[in-house]
Amino acid sequence: MSGAYLSDVLFLLGFAVAVVTIPLVTLAAFGWLRPHYPEALKAEAYESGMPQASIPRRPFHMAYYNFALVFIVFEVETLLLFAVAPILRDAGWLGLAEVGAFVALVALSLFYAWRKGALVWR
Template sequence: MLDPYLGILILGLVGVLNAAAMMGVSHLVGSRRPTPVKASPYESGIPPLGSTRERFSVNFYIVAMLFIVLDIETLFLIPWAVIFRELGMVGFLEMTAFLAVLGVGLVYAWKKGALEWD
């Protein structure tokens, strides 16, 4: 019963073992000489100004979540477009309802000011 999945299981096991082996060898062989320069934060060659533990605005996270939701929407649209003719009118109406729900959510977020940068 599991014969069709045996290859996938072996591939996953080899991948996990390979990652664990590389991390183990890196830990054993790698040199550890911490210095203040190595411990300092680094961003694009510019020394940091102020605290590196700066808080981000909640709008940043809301826009990121909206981007992820709309990105996942395209993952549903591509397979639907491939078999659009086979689904007929029922498939079209279901996708229209799906897009309408996402559109209402986007308009709601827009009206609430989630996309405004102050």
Template structure:
């Protein structure tokens, strides 16, 4: 057994990757064929309308407000910073007073960023002006 399959430790991972890739491709192919065969071909005007019931919309804005992007960026920023606190909490006994001081500095800087965003009005959904 000098050159067996077991001589390569990642051969199983490679085969799992290949099988997964083939299964995904086959599933996608079968789904597309079945959906084109069984999809409804009803093209009446009401079904192609934007809404099937309710008030007909007048005109929608083509621009998305920048507040969505700012709110999403702030959420990701604070969420990622909070995630950094979990390893600290796990190793709190090992880090002792040095780790505690580092986390106080981290929370202080995080608070400064939060207060800055708050004062700039980035957390207000609608402006009051």
């Protein structure tokens, strides 16, 4: 079991190394073929022709924070479902009821977040 696990991880490691290396090598290889004419104006941020109107390092919309929080809660709950999903077929009505109770709890938390206004973009 652990041997198979180790070989899976090693395979994916090799896979990832190849997928990361190829674009880096391509980028480097064409480095001495592509033109390079640095210019002050070219290095300016895009702003339809005028100097940059405002600094991008600034506070942004609060709503992102709300959604990020709710996301973490639901993502963890979804992951837990993946753990039980494969054995659910043979778990009988009792097992199904237990997972059903969990899903009801998830639905309840969604309802709570909804009522508290966490899902409104404002």
